[in-house]
Amino acid sequence: MSKRLLIVEDDPGLQSQMRWCFSEDLEVAVAGTRETALAALRRLEPDVVTLDLGLPPDPGGASEGFALLEDILRLSPQTKVIVVTGREDKENAVKAIGMGACDFYQKPLDADILTFVVNRALRLSELERENRELQSTQNGTTIKGIVAASPQMVSICRTLEKVAPTDVTTLISGETGTGKELLARALHDLSHRSGKPFAAINCAAIPENLLESELFGYEKGAFTGATQSKKGKIESANGGTLFLDEIGDMPMPLQAKLLRFLQERVIDRVGSVTPIPVDVRVVCATHREVRQLIDSGDFREDLYYRISEITLDVPALRERDGDALVIAKSLLKSLGKQMDRPNLSFSEDAVRAISSYAWPGNVREMINKVKRATIMADGKRVTAADLELESDVSPMDTQLNLRQVRETAERQAITQALQSSNFNMAQAARLLGVTRPTLYNLTDKYKIESSAEAASTRH
Numbered sequence: 001m002s003k004r005l006l007i008v009e010d011d012p013g014l015q016s017q018m019r020w021c022f023s024e025d026l027e028v029a030v031a032g033t034r035e036t037a038l039a040a041l042r043r044l045e046p047d048v049v050t051l052d053l054g055l056p057p058d059p060g061g062a063s064e065g066f067a068l069l070e071d072i073l074r075l076s077p078q079t080k081v082i083v084v085t086g087r088e089d090k091e092n093a094v095k096a097i098g099m100g101a102c103d104f105y106q107k108p109l110d111a112d113i114l115t116f117v118v119n120r121a122l123r124l125s126e127l128e129r130e131n132r133e134l135q136s137t138q139n140g141t142t143i144k145g146i147v148a149a150s151p152q153m154v155s156i157c158r159t160l161e162k163v164a165p166t167d168v169t170t171l172i173s174g175e176t177g178t179g180k181e182l183l184a185r186a187l188h189d190l191s192h193r194s195g196k197p198f199a200a201i202n203c204a205a206i207p208e209n210l211l212e213s214e215l216f217g218y219e220k221g222a223f224t225g226a227t228q229s230k231k232g233k234i235e236s237a238n239g240g241t242l243f244l245d246e247i248g249d250m251p252m253p254l255q256a257k258l259l260r261f262l263q264e265r266v267i268d269r270v271g272s273v274t275p276i277p278v279d280v281r282v283v284c285a286t287h288r289e290v291r292q293l294i295d296s297g298d299f300r301e302d303l304y305y306r307i308s309e310i311t312l313d314v315p316a317l318r319e320r321d322g323d324a325l326v327i328a329k330s331l332l333k334s335l336g337k338q339m340d341r342p343n344l345s346f347s348e349d350a351v352r353a354i355s356s357y358a359w360p361g362n363v364r365e366m367i368n369k370v371k372r373a374t375i376m377a378d379g380k381r382v383t384a385a386d387l388e389l390e391s392d393v394s395p396m397d398t399q400l401n402l403r404q405v406r407e408t409a410e411r412q413a414i415t416q417a418l419q420s421s422n423f424n425m426a427q428a429a430r431l432l433g434v435t436r437p438t439l440y441n442l443t444d445k446y447k448i449e450s451s452a453e454a455a456s457t458r459h
Protein backbone atom coordinates (compact mmCIF):
# COMPACT_ATOMS: atom_id res chain seq x y z
CA MET A 1 0.00 0.00 0.00
CA SER A 2 1.46 3.38 -0.97
CA LYS A 3 2.23 5.88 1.75
CA ARG A 4 0.03 8.94 1.98
CA LEU A 5 0.85 12.54 2.76
CA LEU A 6 -1.53 15.44 3.32
CA ILE A 7 -0.13 18.94 2.89
CA VAL A 8 -2.15 21.61 4.70
CA GLU A 9 -1.03 24.97 3.35
CA ASP A 10 -3.13 27.98 2.35
CA ASP A 11 -0.61 29.63 -0.01
CA PRO A 12 -1.15 28.19 -3.53
CA GLY A 13 2.45 28.92 -4.52
CA LEU A 14 3.85 27.02 -1.57
CA GLN A 15 1.30 24.24 -2.09
CA SER A 16 2.68 23.41 -5.52
CA GLN A 17 6.31 23.86 -4.45
CA MET A 18 5.78 21.40 -1.62
CA ARG A 19 3.97 18.94 -3.84
CA TRP A 20 6.98 18.90 -6.16
CA CYS A 21 9.30 17.85 -3.35
CA PHE A 22 7.86 14.34 -3.17
CA SER A 23 8.38 11.39 -5.46
CA GLU A 24 5.52 9.70 -7.27
CA ASP A 25 5.38 6.64 -5.03
CA LEU A 26 3.93 8.87 -2.33
CA GLU A 27 0.22 9.69 -2.60
CA VAL A 28 -0.07 13.42 -1.91
CA ALA A 29 -3.19 15.52 -1.24
CA VAL A 30 -3.31 19.24 -0.57
CA ALA A 31 -5.77 21.27 1.52
CA GLY A 32 -5.91 25.01 2.18
CA THR A 33 -8.39 25.22 5.07
CA ARG A 34 -9.36 23.34 8.21
CA GLU A 35 -12.55 22.00 6.61
CA THR A 36 -10.90 20.74 3.45
CA ALA A 37 -8.06 19.28 5.50
CA LEU A 38 -10.50 17.30 7.67
CA ALA A 39 -12.32 16.08 4.57
CA ALA A 40 -9.00 14.95 3.08
CA LEU A 41 -8.03 13.31 6.36
CA ARG A 42 -11.20 11.22 6.34
CA ARG A 43 -10.90 10.40 2.65
CA LEU A 44 -7.17 9.75 2.37
CA GLU A 45 -6.29 8.48 5.88
CA PRO A 46 -2.77 9.95 5.51
CA ASP A 47 0.22 8.55 7.35
CA VAL A 48 1.72 12.03 7.68
CA VAL A 49 0.29 15.57 7.61
CA THR A 50 2.35 18.73 7.20
CA LEU A 51 0.34 21.46 8.88
CA ASP A 52 0.88 25.17 8.33
CA LEU A 53 -0.34 26.73 11.57
CA GLY A 54 -1.30 30.01 9.88
CA LEU A 55 -4.58 29.05 8.22
CA PRO A 56 -7.56 31.26 7.29
CA PRO A 57 -9.47 32.88 8.94
CA ASP A 58 -6.37 33.50 11.09
CA PRO A 59 -3.52 33.35 8.56
CA GLY A 60 -1.36 35.70 10.62
CA GLY A 61 -1.86 33.75 13.88
CA ALA A 62 -1.99 30.06 14.76
CA SER A 63 -5.43 29.53 16.31
CA GLU A 64 -6.94 27.74 13.31
CA GLY A 65 -3.83 25.60 12.89
CA PHE A 66 -3.92 24.52 16.54
CA ALA A 67 -7.64 23.73 16.30
CA LEU A 68 -6.92 21.54 13.27
CA LEU A 69 -4.01 19.86 15.05
CA GLU A 70 -6.36 18.93 17.89
CA ASP A 71 -8.95 17.58 15.42
CA ILE A 72 -6.38 15.43 13.64
CA LEU A 73 -4.93 13.99 16.85
CA ARG A 74 -8.42 13.16 18.13
CA LEU A 75 -9.77 11.65 14.92
CA SER A 76 -6.65 9.85 13.79
CA PRO A 77 -4.16 9.62 16.67
CA GLN A 78 -1.79 7.42 14.71
CA THR A 79 -1.28 10.07 11.99
CA LYS A 80 2.05 11.87 12.33
CA VAL A 81 1.69 15.65 12.18
CA ILE A 82 4.58 17.93 11.26
CA VAL A 83 3.76 21.57 12.00
CA VAL A 84 5.11 24.22 9.69
CA THR A 85 5.85 27.54 11.38
CA GLY A 86 7.30 30.91 10.48
CA ARG A 87 11.03 31.54 10.83
CA GLU A 88 10.89 33.08 14.30
CA ASP A 89 8.01 31.04 15.63
CA LYS A 90 9.76 28.74 18.05
CA GLU A 91 7.12 29.19 20.75
CA ASN A 92 4.29 27.78 18.64
CA ALA A 93 6.49 24.92 17.43
CA VAL A 94 7.17 23.91 21.04
CA LYS A 95 3.50 24.24 21.93
CA ALA A 96 2.49 22.03 18.97
CA ILE A 97 4.98 19.34 19.95
CA GLY A 98 3.61 19.50 23.49
CA MET A 99 0.11 18.89 22.10
CA GLY A 100 1.24 15.77 20.25
CA ALA A 101 2.69 16.86 16.89
CA CYS A 102 5.62 14.64 16.01
CA ASP A 103 7.97 17.25 14.54
CA PHE A 104 8.17 20.82 13.22
CA TYR A 105 9.59 22.52 10.21
CA GLN A 106 10.38 26.21 9.79
CA LYS A 107 9.76 28.28 6.67
CA PRO A 108 11.18 29.27 4.21
CA LEU A 109 10.83 26.10 2.22
CA ASP A 110 13.94 23.99 1.75
CA ALA A 111 13.11 20.91 -0.34
CA ASP A 112 15.89 18.74 1.11
CA ILE A 113 15.03 19.44 4.71
CA LEU A 114 11.30 19.07 4.11
CA THR A 115 11.65 15.65 2.41
CA PHE A 116 14.04 14.56 5.14
CA VAL A 117 11.58 15.52 7.90
CA VAL A 118 8.61 13.96 6.09
CA ASN A 119 10.47 10.73 5.33
CA ARG A 120 11.47 10.44 8.95
CA ALA A 121 7.83 10.81 10.04
CA LEU A 122 6.72 8.25 7.44
CA ARG A 123 9.27 5.80 8.78
CA LEU A 124 8.10 6.45 12.34
CA SER A 125 4.50 5.89 11.31
CA GLU A 126 5.46 2.62 9.60
CA LEU A 127 7.39 1.42 12.65
CA GLU A 128 4.48 2.25 14.96
CA ARG A 129 2.08 0.37 12.70
CA GLU A 130 4.35 -2.67 12.69
CA ASN A 131 4.64 -2.41 16.44
CA ARG A 132 0.86 -2.24 16.87
CA GLU A 133 0.45 -5.32 14.68
CA LEU A 134 3.11 -7.17 16.60
CA GLN A 135 1.64 -6.24 19.96
CA SER A 136 -1.78 -7.40 18.96
CA THR A 137 -0.49 -10.87 18.22
CA GLN A 138 2.22 -11.16 20.82
CA ASN A 139 1.99 -13.51 23.74
CA GLY A 140 3.80 -12.56 26.92
CA THR A 141 4.51 -16.19 27.75
CA THR A 142 5.85 -19.16 25.88
CA ILE A 143 3.97 -21.72 27.93
CA LYS A 144 1.95 -23.83 25.52
CA GLY A 145 -1.75 -23.02 25.45
CA ILE A 146 -1.56 -20.05 27.78
CA VAL A 147 -2.22 -16.67 26.19
CA ALA A 148 -1.27 -13.75 28.40
CA ALA A 149 0.05 -10.24 28.04
CA SER A 150 -0.78 -8.72 31.43
CA PRO A 151 2.04 -8.26 33.96
CA GLN A 152 -0.11 -10.20 36.46
CA MET A 153 -0.34 -13.33 34.31
CA VAL A 154 3.18 -13.05 32.96
CA SER A 155 4.39 -13.06 36.57
CA ILE A 156 2.24 -16.12 37.40
CA CYS A 157 3.72 -17.89 34.37
CA ARG A 158 7.24 -17.05 35.55
CA THR A 159 6.47 -18.50 38.99
CA LEU A 160 4.93 -21.54 37.36
CA GLU A 161 8.08 -22.14 35.31
CA LYS A 162 10.15 -22.04 38.49
CA VAL A 163 7.81 -24.27 40.48
CA ALA A 164 7.16 -26.86 37.75
CA PRO A 165 10.45 -28.80 38.01
CA THR A 166 10.00 -29.22 41.78
CA ASP A 167 7.54 -31.52 43.49
CA VAL A 168 5.99 -28.96 45.82
CA THR A 169 2.26 -29.21 46.34
CA THR A 170 0.62 -26.24 44.67
CA LEU A 171 -2.72 -24.58 45.31
CA ILE A 172 -4.19 -22.58 42.44
CA SER A 173 -7.03 -20.27 43.40
CA GLY A 174 -9.19 -18.06 41.25
CA GLU A 175 -12.68 -17.47 39.94
CA THR A 176 -14.30 -20.01 37.69
CA GLY A 177 -12.97 -20.04 34.13
CA THR A 178 -9.75 -18.17 34.92
CA GLY A 179 -7.57 -21.02 33.66
CA LYS A 180 -6.73 -22.93 36.86
CA GLU A 181 -6.84 -26.33 35.18
CA LEU A 182 -4.83 -24.97 32.26
CA LEU A 183 -2.12 -23.85 34.70
CA ALA A 184 -2.21 -27.21 36.50
CA ARG A 185 -1.63 -28.98 33.19
CA ALA A 186 1.20 -26.58 32.38
CA LEU A 187 2.80 -27.42 35.75
CA HIS A 188 2.67 -31.07 34.74
CA ASP A 189 3.86 -30.51 31.16
CA LEU A 190 6.86 -28.48 32.31
CA SER A 191 7.88 -31.00 34.95
CA HIS A 192 10.00 -34.13 34.76
CA ARG A 193 6.71 -36.02 35.18
CA SER A 194 5.37 -34.90 31.79
CA GLY A 195 5.76 -38.37 30.25
CA LYS A 196 3.60 -39.87 33.00
CA PRO A 197 -0.17 -39.50 33.58
CA PHE A 198 -2.00 -36.32 34.51
CA ALA A 199 -5.12 -37.41 36.43
CA ALA A 200 -7.80 -34.83 37.22
CA ILE A 201 -10.76 -35.18 39.52
CA ASN A 202 -13.39 -32.62 40.39
CA CYS A 203 -14.18 -33.01 44.09
CA ALA A 204 -17.42 -31.02 43.75
CA ALA A 205 -18.80 -33.05 40.86
CA ILE A 206 -18.68 -36.51 42.47
CA PRO A 207 -21.14 -37.57 45.19
CA GLU A 208 -19.51 -37.84 48.60
CA ASN A 209 -20.03 -41.62 48.90
CA LEU A 210 -18.28 -42.26 45.55
CA LEU A 211 -15.44 -39.79 45.92
CA GLU A 212 -13.41 -41.95 48.29
CA SER A 213 -13.38 -44.98 45.97
CA GLU A 214 -12.76 -42.72 42.95
CA LEU A 215 -9.71 -41.25 44.65
CA PHE A 216 -8.30 -44.20 46.54
CA GLY A 217 -9.68 -47.17 44.58
CA TYR A 218 -11.25 -50.25 46.16
CA GLU A 219 -10.72 -53.96 46.69
CA LYS A 220 -13.01 -56.69 45.41
CA GLY A 221 -15.90 -57.17 47.84
CA ALA A 222 -15.30 -53.83 49.60
CA PHE A 223 -18.96 -52.93 49.04
CA THR A 224 -21.95 -54.24 47.14
CA GLY A 225 -21.17 -54.10 43.45
CA ALA A 226 -17.38 -54.18 43.92
CA THR A 227 -17.00 -57.31 41.85
CA GLN A 228 -13.34 -56.66 41.20
CA SER A 229 -10.55 -54.45 42.54
CA LYS A 230 -10.03 -51.05 40.93
CA LYS A 231 -7.28 -48.44 41.09
CA GLY A 232 -8.30 -44.97 42.15
CA LYS A 233 -7.21 -41.68 40.57
CA ILE A 234 -4.26 -41.28 42.93
CA GLU A 235 -2.82 -44.65 42.02
CA SER A 236 -3.48 -44.20 38.31
CA ALA A 237 -1.52 -40.94 38.42
CA ASN A 238 1.53 -42.80 39.77
CA GLY A 239 4.72 -41.15 38.54
CA GLY A 240 2.73 -38.17 37.27
CA THR A 241 0.48 -35.41 38.59
CA LEU A 242 -2.83 -35.57 40.44
CA PHE A 243 -5.07 -32.53 39.95
CA LEU A 244 -7.71 -32.09 42.63
CA ASP A 245 -10.16 -29.50 41.34
CA GLU A 246 -12.52 -27.74 43.76
CA ILE A 247 -10.58 -29.02 46.76
CA GLY A 248 -12.66 -26.68 48.96
CA ASP A 249 -15.62 -28.98 48.39
CA MET A 250 -13.90 -32.11 49.66
CA PRO A 251 -15.89 -33.68 52.55
CA MET A 252 -14.23 -33.59 55.98
CA PRO A 253 -13.68 -37.39 56.39
CA LEU A 254 -11.89 -37.51 53.05
CA GLN A 255 -9.79 -34.49 53.98
CA ALA A 256 -8.32 -36.57 56.81
CA LYS A 257 -7.55 -39.43 54.43
CA LEU A 258 -5.98 -37.09 51.88
CA LEU A 259 -3.86 -35.49 54.61
CA ARG A 260 -2.55 -38.89 55.59
CA PHE A 261 -1.65 -39.61 51.98
CA LEU A 262 0.17 -36.29 51.63
CA GLN A 263 2.14 -36.97 54.82
CA GLU A 264 2.97 -40.60 54.27
CA ARG A 265 2.67 -40.97 50.49
CA VAL A 266 0.82 -44.25 50.81
CA ILE A 267 -2.85 -45.00 50.15
CA ASP A 268 -5.26 -47.59 51.45
CA ARG A 269 -7.80 -48.74 48.88
CA VAL A 270 -11.36 -48.93 50.24
CA GLY A 271 -11.72 -52.37 51.80
CA SER A 272 -8.00 -52.91 52.27
CA VAL A 273 -5.53 -52.30 55.06
CA THR A 274 -2.43 -52.86 52.96
CA PRO A 275 -0.81 -49.50 52.24
CA ILE A 276 0.29 -48.92 48.63
CA PRO A 277 3.09 -46.41 48.06
CA VAL A 278 2.31 -43.85 45.37
CA ASP A 279 4.57 -41.19 43.89
CA VAL A 280 2.48 -38.29 42.62
CA ARG A 281 2.79 -34.57 42.57
CA VAL A 282 -0.41 -32.98 43.86
CA VAL A 283 -1.88 -29.79 42.43
CA CYS A 284 -5.13 -28.46 43.90
CA ALA A 285 -7.48 -25.75 42.72
CA THR A 286 -10.37 -23.88 44.24
CA HIS A 287 -12.62 -20.97 43.40
CA ARG A 288 -13.55 -20.66 47.08
CA GLU A 289 -11.85 -18.68 49.81
CA VAL A 290 -10.17 -21.52 51.74
CA ARG A 291 -9.40 -19.25 54.72
CA GLN A 292 -13.13 -18.66 55.18
CA LEU A 293 -13.80 -22.40 54.91
CA ILE A 294 -11.27 -22.95 57.69
CA ASP A 295 -12.96 -20.30 59.86
CA SER A 296 -16.37 -21.90 59.31
CA GLY A 297 -14.98 -25.34 60.20
CA ASP A 298 -15.41 -26.75 56.68
CA PHE A 299 -11.74 -27.17 55.83
CA ARG A 300 -8.86 -28.57 57.87
CA GLU A 301 -6.19 -26.02 58.56
CA ASP A 302 -3.45 -28.67 58.62
CA LEU A 303 -4.52 -29.89 55.18
CA TYR A 304 -4.50 -26.31 53.89
CA TYR A 305 -0.85 -25.91 54.89
CA ARG A 306 -0.01 -29.22 53.22
CA ILE A 307 -1.62 -28.36 49.89
CA SER A 308 -0.47 -24.77 49.72
CA GLU A 309 3.30 -25.08 49.84
CA ILE A 310 3.11 -22.71 46.88
CA THR A 311 -0.03 -20.77 45.98
CA LEU A 312 -0.88 -19.23 42.64
CA ASP A 313 -3.69 -16.68 42.86
CA VAL A 314 -5.04 -16.29 39.35
CA PRO A 315 -6.66 -12.88 38.93
CA ALA A 316 -10.03 -12.54 37.23
CA LEU A 317 -9.82 -11.60 33.56
CA ARG A 318 -11.18 -8.09 34.28
CA GLU A 319 -8.24 -7.46 36.65
CA ARG A 320 -5.58 -8.34 34.08
CA ASP A 321 -4.36 -5.40 32.04
CA GLY A 322 -4.81 -6.12 28.35
CA ASP A 323 -5.38 -9.89 28.60
CA ALA A 324 -9.02 -9.83 27.51
CA LEU A 325 -8.14 -8.48 24.09
CA VAL A 326 -5.13 -10.71 23.38
CA ILE A 327 -7.01 -13.82 24.50
CA ALA A 328 -10.07 -12.82 22.44
CA LYS A 329 -7.88 -12.28 19.36
CA SER A 330 -6.16 -15.60 19.84
CA LEU A 331 -9.53 -17.35 20.28
CA LEU A 332 -10.92 -15.66 17.17
CA LYS A 333 -7.95 -16.91 15.21
CA SER A 334 -8.13 -20.50 16.42
CA LEU A 335 -11.93 -20.78 16.38
CA GLY A 336 -12.05 -19.05 12.98
CA LYS A 337 -9.64 -21.66 11.66
CA GLN A 338 -11.65 -24.52 13.22
CA MET A 339 -14.92 -23.24 11.80
CA ASP A 340 -13.52 -22.52 8.38
CA ARG A 341 -13.83 -18.75 8.79
CA PRO A 342 -10.21 -17.60 8.76
CA ASN A 343 -9.10 -13.94 8.64
CA LEU A 344 -11.86 -12.63 10.89
CA SER A 345 -10.98 -9.56 12.92
CA PHE A 346 -12.70 -7.48 15.59
CA SER A 347 -14.27 -4.13 14.70
CA GLU A 348 -13.31 -1.06 16.76
CA ASP A 349 -16.52 -1.28 18.80
CA ALA A 350 -15.88 -4.96 19.53
CA VAL A 351 -12.35 -4.15 20.72
CA ARG A 352 -13.72 -1.52 23.11
CA ALA A 353 -16.52 -3.76 24.32
CA ILE A 354 -14.13 -6.66 24.98
CA SER A 355 -11.82 -4.40 26.98
CA SER A 356 -14.57 -2.80 29.05
CA TYR A 357 -16.80 -5.84 29.74
CA ALA A 358 -16.37 -7.42 33.21
CA TRP A 359 -16.25 -11.08 32.03
CA PRO A 360 -17.87 -12.66 35.12
CA GLY A 361 -17.35 -16.13 33.60
CA ASN A 362 -13.77 -15.25 32.63
CA VAL A 363 -12.10 -17.07 29.72
CA ARG A 364 -14.74 -19.79 29.57
CA GLU A 365 -17.43 -17.14 28.96
CA MET A 366 -15.20 -15.50 26.39
CA ILE A 367 -14.79 -18.79 24.49
CA ASN A 368 -18.58 -19.05 24.22
CA LYS A 369 -19.02 -15.48 23.08
CA VAL A 370 -16.23 -15.64 20.49
CA LYS A 371 -17.55 -18.96 19.21
CA ARG A 372 -20.99 -17.42 18.73
CA ALA A 373 -19.52 -14.35 17.05
CA THR A 374 -17.46 -16.51 14.69
CA ILE A 375 -20.71 -18.05 13.50
CA MET A 376 -22.77 -14.86 13.43
CA ALA A 377 -20.38 -12.33 11.89
CA ASP A 378 -21.31 -11.02 8.45
CA GLY A 379 -18.21 -10.49 6.37
CA LYS A 380 -14.78 -10.33 7.93
CA ARG A 381 -15.48 -8.00 10.85
CA VAL A 382 -16.78 -9.26 14.20
CA THR A 383 -18.81 -6.55 15.94
CA ALA A 384 -19.78 -6.02 19.59
CA ALA A 385 -23.30 -7.10 18.62
CA ASP A 386 -21.98 -10.41 17.23
CA LEU A 387 -20.35 -10.99 20.62
CA GLU A 388 -23.59 -10.01 22.37
CA LEU A 389 -21.71 -7.23 24.11
CA GLU A 390 -22.96 -3.69 24.38
CA SER A 391 -21.26 -1.10 22.28
CA ASP A 392 -20.94 2.23 24.09
CA VAL A 393 -19.62 4.21 21.18
CA SER A 394 -21.28 6.15 18.43
CA PRO A 395 -20.05 5.12 14.99
CA MET A 396 -18.40 8.48 14.29
CA ASP A 397 -16.16 8.12 17.33
CA THR A 398 -14.44 5.20 15.73
CA GLN A 399 -15.18 5.20 12.04
CA LEU A 400 -13.20 7.40 9.84
CA ASN A 401 -15.49 7.98 6.93
CA LEU A 402 -19.03 7.76 5.74
CA ARG A 403 -18.44 4.65 3.65
CA GLN A 404 -17.53 2.64 6.76
CA VAL A 405 -20.50 3.99 8.74
CA ARG A 406 -22.92 3.45 5.88
CA GLU A 407 -21.83 -0.09 5.18
CA THR A 408 -22.06 -1.13 8.82
CA ALA A 409 -25.51 0.42 9.21
CA GLU A 410 -26.80 -1.01 5.91
CA ARG A 411 -25.56 -4.47 6.74
CA GLN A 412 -27.23 -4.38 10.16
CA ALA A 413 -30.54 -3.03 8.84
CA ILE A 414 -30.73 -5.63 6.06
CA THR A 415 -29.96 -8.52 8.42
CA GLN A 416 -32.61 -7.31 10.88
CA ALA A 417 -35.24 -6.81 8.16
CA LEU A 418 -34.59 -10.28 6.77
CA GLN A 419 -34.83 -11.88 10.17
CA SER A 420 -37.99 -10.07 11.20
CA SER A 421 -39.69 -10.89 7.90
CA ASN A 422 -38.67 -14.53 8.14
CA PHE A 423 -36.48 -14.14 5.06
CA ASN A 424 -39.39 -13.04 2.89
CA MET A 425 -37.56 -10.80 0.38
CA ALA A 426 -40.65 -8.85 -0.71
CA GLN A 427 -41.58 -8.07 2.87
CA ALA A 428 -38.00 -7.22 3.87
CA ALA A 429 -37.69 -4.90 0.86
CA ARG A 430 -40.92 -3.15 1.90
CA LEU A 431 -39.62 -2.77 5.44
CA LEU A 432 -36.43 -1.21 4.11
CA GLY A 433 -38.25 0.99 1.58
CA VAL A 434 -36.36 -0.39 -1.42
CA THR A 435 -37.32 -2.55 -4.38
CA ARG A 436 -36.71 -6.27 -4.39
CA PRO A 437 -33.95 -6.09 -7.03
CA THR A 438 -32.19 -3.43 -4.92
CA LEU A 439 -32.39 -5.70 -1.89
CA TYR A 440 -30.97 -8.60 -3.91
CA ASN A 441 -28.12 -6.35 -5.06
CA LEU A 442 -27.41 -5.36 -1.47
CA THR A 443 -27.49 -8.90 -0.08
CA ASP A 444 -25.06 -9.86 -2.87
CA LYS A 445 -22.81 -6.90 -2.11
CA TYR A 446 -22.63 -7.67 1.61
CA LYS A 447 -22.74 -11.43 1.12
CA ILE A 448 -25.78 -11.70 3.41
CA GLU A 449 -27.68 -14.96 3.08
CA SER A 450 -31.20 -14.23 1.86
CA SER A 451 -32.91 -17.46 2.90
CA ALA A 452 -33.43 -18.91 6.35
CA GLU A 453 -31.89 -22.25 5.37
CA ALA A 454 -28.78 -20.68 3.90
CA ALA A 455 -28.40 -18.35 6.90
CA SER A 456 -28.65 -21.24 9.35
CA THR A 457 -26.38 -23.61 7.42
CA ARG A 458 -24.00 -20.92 6.26
CA HIS A 459 -21.19 -22.11 8.45
Ligand SMILES: Nc1ncnc2c1ncn2[C@@H]1O[C@H](COP(=O)(O)OP(=O)(O)OP(=O)(O)O)[C@@H](O)[C@H]1O
Pocket residue numbers: 145146147148174175176177178179180181182183245285287327363364367
Ligand atom coordinates in the same frame (compact mmCIF):
# COMPACT_ATOMS: atom_id res chain seq x y z
N1 LIG B 1 -4.77 -17.59 29.52
C1 LIG B 1 -5.48 -18.41 28.75
N2 LIG B 1 -5.15 -18.58 27.47
C2 LIG B 1 -5.84 -19.40 26.68
N3 LIG B 1 -6.90 -20.13 27.08
C3 LIG B 1 -7.27 -20.02 28.35
C4 LIG B 1 -6.58 -19.16 29.25
N4 LIG B 1 -7.17 -19.24 30.46
C5 LIG B 1 -8.18 -20.12 30.31
N5 LIG B 1 -8.25 -20.59 29.07
C6 LIG B 1 -9.24 -21.56 28.54
O1 LIG B 1 -10.46 -21.27 29.19
C7 LIG B 1 -11.18 -22.45 29.53
C8 LIG B 1 -11.39 -22.49 31.02
O2 LIG B 1 -10.14 -22.67 31.67
P1 LIG B 1 -9.96 -23.69 32.91
O3 LIG B 1 -10.86 -24.88 32.76
O4 LIG B 1 -8.51 -23.94 33.06
O5 LIG B 1 -10.51 -22.73 34.04
P2 LIG B 1 -10.73 -23.07 35.59
O6 LIG B 1 -10.28 -21.89 36.32
O7 LIG B 1 -10.11 -24.40 35.91
O8 LIG B 1 -12.31 -23.16 35.65
P3 LIG B 1 -13.22 -23.87 36.79
O9 LIG B 1 -12.89 -23.20 38.08
O10 LIG B 1 -14.60 -23.54 36.34
O11 LIG B 1 -12.89 -25.31 36.74
C9 LIG B 1 -10.32 -23.60 29.02
O12 LIG B 1 -10.79 -23.98 27.74
C10 LIG B 1 -8.94 -23.01 28.92
O13 LIG B 1 -8.17 -23.65 27.93
